[in-house]
Amino acid sequence: MIYVENEYATLKRVVLAASEFGYARKVREDDLRFLPPASVSDVEAHIGMDFSEAHPEKQRRWEQERLDLRQVLEKYGVEVLHPRKLTAAEKQAAGDDGYANFFVRDPFFTIGNCVIEGSMRFLHRRHEVLPVRNIMNTEVLPADCTYVATPQPAIAAPDDTTLGEGPFLEGGDVIVLGDTILVGNSGLASNAAGAAWLKKFMGKYGYKVEMVRLSPNILHLDCALGLIRNGLMVVCEEAFIDGLPAYFKDWQKIRVTMEHATMLATNGLPVSPEVYITDPAFSFIGEQVAAFGIKVEYIEFSISRSFGGSFRCSTQPLLRKG
Incomplete structure (x- = not known):
């Protein structure tokens, strides 16, 4: 069964990211503005290296982080699937742009029983969906669900710093709230054209799609808010240009600063309304979550976070229900 009811329903089946990254040969400084200074310097x-060659010890720790996450998920009965690794041909085809197979949340996403391949803005992520196609073939195609791809983005002029008109639509920007879907737009990932396409497609299934404008230093919507259970969220309110969406007016809020948001403080992962995963770096959040009677699992995730993503970014649910 393929179905995602919302962000905090019990997680039963999930795709967990691989740990592959190739540095670009041409660095676009403006597209690094969401990263911490140490990651920009790195x-x-x-230039042009594979992360595993540049940092073999960090590569080992990065893979261990994902293994630790898998073990916690399986402890709670979650079935965990994995993308395949990038092929030599795929790495070579990336050319000067670099390559990535590291945050499975973004190249595709699940809304209800619709599985949608995204359209990535960053050049090094344009083909990141390819290692997930094995899961599409074995798990999605045979299932009673809709499977569709966002239109591929337009080709931009070499000097176009916006990378063109898109449409861009990335899973980190897509928040599922029953029949309401929020799509973030900071200028770094999803854009208005992507949100408009999703609104047209999902409208026929009865969904409402709302675009949410974000601070230009926030990569995705899930870097500005995280839903823990119905009525409870962790949020950086200053990241929202037009204020927090009205949907959350009556929710209880664990507030974090913009500094904490850029460290991925909001990017925890609810396993169910009773269990929440976060990094020990955010124990101050975990303590507040625990005060609501929710079990908090801590996993060291600093290498993953250095790439600009954390627990939600590293996972893509196929079944979240009940």
Whole structure:
């Protein structure tokens, strides 16, 4: 069964990201503005290298982080699936742009019983859906669900810093709230054209789609808010240009600063309304979550976070229900 009811229903089946990254040979400084300074310096220092070659010890720790996440998920009965690794041909085809197979949340996403391949803005992520196609073939195609792809983005002029008109639509920007869907737009990932396409497609299934404008230093909507259970969220309110969506007016809020948001403080992962995963770096959030009677699992995730993503970014649910 393929179905995602909302962000906090019990997680039963999930795709967990691989840990592959290739540095670009041409660095676009403006597209690094969401990263911490140490990560920007690292990108500039390892032009054209594979991360595993540049940092073998960090690569080992990165893979261990994902293994630790898998073990916690399986402890709660979650079935965990994995993308395949990038092929040599796929890495070569990336050319000067670099390559990525590291945050499975973004290249596709699940709304209800619709599985949608996204359209990525960053050049090094344009083909990141390819390693997930094995799961599409074995798990999605045979299922009673809709499977569709966002239109591929337009080709931009070499000097176009916006990377063109898109449409861009990435899973980190897509928040599922029953029949209401929020789509973030900071200028770094999803854009208005992507949100408009999703509104047209999902409208026929009875969904309402609302675009949410974000601070230009926030990569995705899930870097500004995280839903823990119905009525409870962790949020950086200053990241919302037009204020927090009205949907959350009556929700209880664990508030974080913009500094914490850029460290991925909101990007935890609810396993169910009773269990929440976060990094020990955010124990101050975990303590507030626990005060609501929710079990908090802590997993060290600093290497993953150095790439600009955390627990939600590293997972894509196929079944979240009940």
